Amino acid sequence: MKIHKPLLLLLAVVFFFPDVWAQAPxxxxxxxxxxxxxxxxxxxxxxxxxxxxxxxxxxxxxxxDPRLGNGEGQIRRHNKFSVIALAPLINKPQTKLIMGFNYDLEEFNFKGLTESSYSLYRYLEDKNLKSIGLQLAYLHSLNERNFYLIRVKGELNGDYTRDNINIADYLKATVDLAYGWKKTEDYAIGVGLQWGYTFGRQRVFPGLLYNKTFNPKWGVESIFPANFRLRYNANEKTLFYTGYRLEGASYDIFADETELQRYNEIELRRTDIKGLLRMEREIYDFLWFAVEGGYRRYYRHRIFDEVGSRDELITNDIGGAGYVSVELYLVPPRKWMNNSN
Incomplete structure (x- = not known):
């Protein structure tokens, strides 16, 4: 699954996560x-x-393919679970090297499946689609106005289990490059490129960073066209957001069940857009939580006959749905932030 996150959450990580443990105002x-x-x-x-x-x-x-035909059904629920951990290897004022690890899991549960139900639905039922990733992000400030970032990430994406995992079959790599200008403490812009799987097949995508704080209460955080968020700072312990976010994923699937098994290795690619409302709130010093809800609409959800192919095996039209998510996360304790002043 892709929570981290992102062009999509992935490109958002490029600009925001390198400041981990060091973003003190x-x-x-x-x-x-x-x-x-x-x-x-x-x-x-x-x-x-x-x-x-x-x-x-x-x-x-x-x-x-007449052997697969067409089908329709109802998805009872779609669950996503994610863990992200980030830590600095180098944390100097001018240079930061951040190592990150992520584990994502998503699954579909269908309503009323039988042995005669559509083969794709039967295969995906309770199937764990996983993503395990490791990344390195290097952020360097050239001076008080200019900075650049390089990020390399490798992920194992697919329906593998502990017993059948083969790194060569599931490995996908992403590379991000970004250059930015810090106009003031309240205004930063940047441009970037990502070579990755934001929209399924591996391609190069552009991104435009625009972060601006207008006053103590209001600000904008965006990486166009991937996401846009309008921020409201109720106080130092509570933040509200509204906006949209694009998300995507690509999974390698070795179909060993149902009619799909004749194709052996296939690929599921999805891209969706979410309109969101979000609240972030401090629980205690270094511990925060977030609640987010909104409406998700799929842009594309397709199965391809082999990894990297442009030949669509199955095209899925998935209805829009509301969603809700909760997060629990750790931030630097205030004494660490105060000591950096």
């Missing part, structure tokens, strides 16, 4: 060296645990 380091963060943004995160649920939506499937 109004420090001497920020005055001397540039970074993509602006005043008023939420605290950087070290460990994030999240769960998301999308209940009760329809699915219709079409295939030009």
């Amino acid at each position: 109004e420090t001497e380091a920020i005055d001397i060296f540039a970074s993509p963060g602006v005043r008023g943004m939420g605290k950087p995160r070290g460990v994030v645990i999240s769960y998301e649920r999308l209940p009760n939506f329809s699915i219709e499937s079409e295939s030009d």
Whole structure:
């Protein structure tokens, strides 16, 4: 699954996560060296645990292969679970090297499946689609106005289990490059490219960073066209957001059951857009939680006859649905932030 997150949450990680454990407002380091963060943004995160649920939506499937045919059904629930951990290997005012680990899991539960139900639905039922990733992000400030970032990430994406995992079959790599300008403590812009799987097949995608704090209460955080968030700072312990976010994923599937087994290795690619409302709130010093809800609409959800192929095996039309997610995450304790001043 893809929570981390992102162009999509992945590209958002490029600009925001490199500040982990170091994004302190109004420090001497920020005055001397540039970074993509602006005043008023939420605290950087070290460990994030999240769960998301999308209940009760329809699915219709079409295939030009007569052996598969067409089908329709109802998805009772779609669950997503994610854990992200980030830690600095180098944490200097001018240079930061961040190592990150993520584990994502998503599954579909269908309503009223029988042995005669559509083969794809029977295969996906309670099937754990997993993503395990490791990344390195390097952020360097050239001076008080300019910075750049390089990120490399490798993930194992698919329906593997502990017994059948083969790294060569499931490995997918992503590379991000970004260059930015810190205009003031309240304004940062940047441009970037990602070579990855944001929209399924591996391609190069552009991104435009725009972070601006207008006053102590209001600000914007965006990486166009991947996401846009309008931020409201109720106080130092409570933040509200509204906006949209694009998300995507690509999973390698070795179909060993149902009519799909004749194709051996196939690929599921999805892209969706979410309109969201979000609240982040401090529980105690270093511990925060977030609640998010909104409406999700799939842009594409397709099965391809082999990994990297452009030949669609099954095209799925999935209905829109409301969603809700909860997060629990760790941030730097205040005494650490105060000591950096």
